[in-house]
Amino acid sequence: MNASSPTAPRSEVGPIAPPIIEGAPIIARNVSKWYGDVVAVSDVSFSVEPGVTALLGPNGAGKSTMLEMLTGLLHPSAGTIEILGKPVRGDESLYSSVGLVPEQEHIYPFMTGREFLTLNAALQKLPDPEEAAQRALEVVELVKDGDRPLRGYSKGMRQRAKIAAAIVHDPQIILMDEPLTGTDPLQRSRMMELIRKLGREGKTVLISSHVLDEVERVADRILVIVNGKLAAAGDFRAIRDKIDEHARGVRIRAADARGLAGALIQEHTTVAIRLEPGSNGGQPTIIAETADVRAFYTAVPAVAQRANIRLYEVSAVDDSLASVFAYVVGR
Amino acid sequence: MSALTRSLFLTFPILILTLRQFSSGKAIRVVALFALAPVLFTVIYLIDPSVQTGRAWFDQLFRTILVPTILPLATVILATNALGNELEDRTLVYLVLKPIRRSRIIIEKYAAVVQSTWITLIIGAAIAWVMANRGDAVDNLDMLAAAVLAMLVGVLTYGALFLALSLIIPRALVAGIIYILIWETLLGRLIPGAQLLSIQHYVQSVYSRLLSDPEFQVSNALRFPSAMLAISILIAFALLFATMRLRAMDLE
Numbered sequence: 001m002n003a004s005s006p007t008a009p010r011s012e013v014g015p016i017a018p019p020i021i022e023g024a025p026i027i028a029r030n031v032s033k034w035y036g037d038v039v040a041v042s043d044v045s046f047s048v049e050p051g052v053t054a055l056l057g058p059n060g061a062g063k064s065t066m067l068e069m070l071t072g073l074l075h076p077s078a079g080t081i082e083i084l085g086k087p088v089r090g091d092e093s094l095y096s097s098v099g100l101v102p103e104q105e106h107i108y109p110f111m112t113g114r115e116f117l118t119l120n121a122a123l124q125k126l127p128d129p130e131e132a133a134q135r136a137l138e139v140v141e142l143v144k145d146g147d148r149p150l151r152g153y154s155k156g157m158r159q160r161a162k163i164a165a166a167i168v169h170d171p172q173i174i175l176m177d178e179p180l181t182g183t184d185p186l187q188r189s190r191m192m193e194l195i196r197k198l199g200r201e202g203k204t205v206l207i208s209s210h211v212l213d214e215v216e217r218v219a220d221r222i223l224v225i226v227n228g229k230l231a232a233a234g235d236f237r238a239i240r241d242k243i244d245e246h247a248r249g250v251r252i253r254a255a256d257a258r259g260l261a262g263a264l265i266q267e268h269t270t271v272a273i274r275l276e277p278g279s280n281g282g283q284p285t286i287i288a289e290t291a292d293v294r295a296f297y298t299a300v301p302a303v304a305q306r307a308n309i310r311l312y313e314v315s316a317v318d319d320s321l322a323s324v325f326a327y328v329v330g331r
Numbered sequence: 332m333s334a335l336t337r338s339l340f341l342t343f344p345i346l347i348l349t350l351r352q353f354s355s356g357k358a359i360r361v362v363a364l365f366a367l368a369p370v371l372f373t374v375i376y377l378i379d380p381s382v383q384t385g386r387a388w389f390d391q392l393f394r395t396i397l398v399p400t401i402l403p404l405a406t407v408i409l410a411t412n413a414l415g416n417e418l419e420d421r422t423l424v425y426l427v428l429k430p431i432r433r434s435r436i437i438i439e440k441y442a443a444v445v446q447s448t449w450i451t452l453i454i455g456a457a458i459a460w461v462m463a464n465r466g467d468a469v470d471n472l473d474m475l476a477a478a479v480l481a482m483l484v485g486v487l488t489y490g491a492l493f494l495a496l497s498l499i500i501p502r503a504l505v506a507g508i509i510y511i512l513i514w515e516t517l518l519g520r521l522i523p524g525a526q527l528l529s530i531q532h533y534v535q536s537v538y539s540r541l542l543s544d545p546e547f548q549v550s551n552a553l554r555f556p557s558a559m560l561a562i563s564i565l566i567a568f569a570l571l572f573a574t575m576r577l578r579a580m581d582l583e
Contacts, residue, residue: 068583071428072428073427073428073581073582073583074582074583090578092429092430092432092433093430094430095428095430096430098428100424102421102424104420104424106420106421107425108348108351108352108422109355110351110352110355111351115340118340118341119344119348119425122340122341122344123344123429123431124429124430130341165425
């Protein structure tokens with residue numbers, strides 16, 4: 001069986017790029033970074049205002065390079081970066097207003113979580129580093145494990161320790177490189193709430209991610225970066241609406257794939273359906289395309305229940321994010 | 332953490348961090364093995380101690396093994412480890428993104444290198460000294476004191492040089508070992524002119540001056556003031572360069 005219906009023609013969507021807002025806490029002007037012949041970031045300009053902004057892009061898009069330039073770890077090959085109105089490099093005092101959650105996992109394995117945070121607080125010249133460390137442990141809910149060596153922490157706990165280190169000095173600007181990686185669903189939910197809270201408090205939070213749904217839950221504004229170029233920037237909802245116009249793939253495994261496919265094709269949110277052969281002659285896998293992912297995810301269990309078909313898996317097709325980015329940039 | 336360590340940690344966090352990095356890593360164990368090499372050589376000497384006095388043996392051991400080989404090798408291991416490892420595993424981010432001067436990072440890292448290397452070398456040298464001199468060990472302390480202070484000068488100089496080197500090239504340890512073996516050990520012995528630019532000869536000069544024993548003076552040592560001037564310039568230049576390099580470099 002290969003049921004399908006015509007896919008709506010894709011509307012052309014150009015970049016949504018608001019002008020740089022002078023006086024914004026973070027301003028990047030015509031920033032590029034290249035390594036020999038390889039261009040990592042190409043002529044990117046944007047500003048980031050207080051609240052939560054997401055730097056969204058597929059893996060290898062240039063997000064980490066951009067964040068490293070914003071923190072002064074990397075020199076731009078061209079262009080300028082201003083943090084709180086000052087050039088990011090050359091003035092170490094600026095770092096009392098900036099916190100970074102780096103992407104790499106490695107943190108001093110011989111230190112306890114509390115010592116690690118005390119180190120960060122002491123280097124921030126806080127009047128009572130130990131008190132600040134205790135507060136940060138409480139914020140990320142690591143008090144119970146605070147006196148354990150970091151080498152025994154799970155990936156999610158290390159992520160939380162890194163977040164705590166970035167906020168131990170209550171900075172005005174917080175940059176986070178894939179901060180939710182490795183956290184379990186409960187931790188992820190709590191970290192998202194923390195990020196939203198920081199945004200509500202007026203902090204300027206820039207969070208990089210390649211997970212669209214993750215970003216949707218925390219950010220008000222997004223910067224979409226693809227192949228080192230700024231593809232879109234602005235209000236999340238406006239860009240989301242355009243993303244939602246694009247058909248996205250959903251993988252479904254069920255006890256009776258053909259029966260479920262026949263039922264799903266009746267749904268108005270279904271754009272197309274195809275069946276991929278199952279392994280060892282088992283049930284085929286349904287690959288559905290939908291123009292409204294959220295409605296589709298709600299519809300699938302209801303349809304399966306009505307048809308009395310057991311569901312095994314409903315998940316996004318792996319390459320769907322890349323196709324979303326391609327769609328947003330109009331390629 | 333004891334009250335003293337806690338207080339030091341809050342005052343010199345990078346120094347204490349680096350000392351703990353050393354104590355939990357493999358490098359310090361390798362340095363300890365190097366530091367114990369004089370003990371092994373002294374055991375061999377004790378098989379037939381009638382050949383020379385314990386004092387003459389220790390002087391020879393210091394000049395021909397400790398200064399030209401063990402001291403620089405032990406120092407290069409920890410000096411290139413101090414910042415090199417943090418660059419490699421990217422934990423340096425946690426130090427540089429702080430409102431502190433780059434010079435403070437360099438100085439505290441340098442202090443940790445000097446402290447760890449010097450103390451480890453002293454332990455090996457002191458054990459060798461006691462074994463070689465046995466009953467006369469206390470009476471001959473002037474030589475041990477001169478050696479300990481000269482080693483400090485050597486560790487200070489090599490430490491600054493190799494710390495700076497670790498910020499220039501990725502394989503600083505290998506480059507440092509090649510430099511020690513070719514320049515300090517081989518050319519420094521064979522070519523008289525190379526001695527003017529050889530740290531081991533500066534250290535020999537300091538040792539001779541501190542010892543003030545006419546029996547154990549060497550003719551090819553630089554004059555003490557020249558050696559101290561060269562050492563001071565080298566240390567200042569290396570630490571300044573390391574600070575500037577840390578400020579300018581990309582940290583990926």
